[in-house]
Amino acid sequence: MPIYVYEAKEPKKGCAKCAHGFEIVQSIKDDHLKVCPDCGAEIYRVLQPSWLNHSKTDLHYRAKRAGFHTLKRVNKGEYEKMY
Numbered sequence: 001m002p003i004y005v006y007e008a009k010e011p012k013k014g015c016a017k018c019a020h021g022f023e024i025v026q027s028i029k030d031d032h033l034k035v036c037p038d039c040g041a042e043i044y045r046v047l048q049p050s051w052l053n054h055s056k057t058d059l060h061y062r063a064k065r066a067g068f069h070t071l072k073r074v075n076k077g078e079y080e081k082m083y
């Protein structure tokens, strides 16, 4: 199963686990995590497994392939989705 990397949107609100990012093994059928399983802070997915990049339906992949960053740092600890 693929390994996903998540990180707290606002590290100051996160715990030791999510503030610096953590890896978690999930089935591709599982929903992406939105909050840290330990402290409940909001998190976002940092990386996705390379083999998933072959999915034509993956929005992140298409944005990435088009040369766009899917996340833009707009403020300290704040990110904006860029599609």
Ligand SMILES: [Zn+2]
Binding pocket: 014, 015, 016, 017, 018, 019, 036, 037, 038, 039, 040, 041
């Ligand atoms: Zn946490």
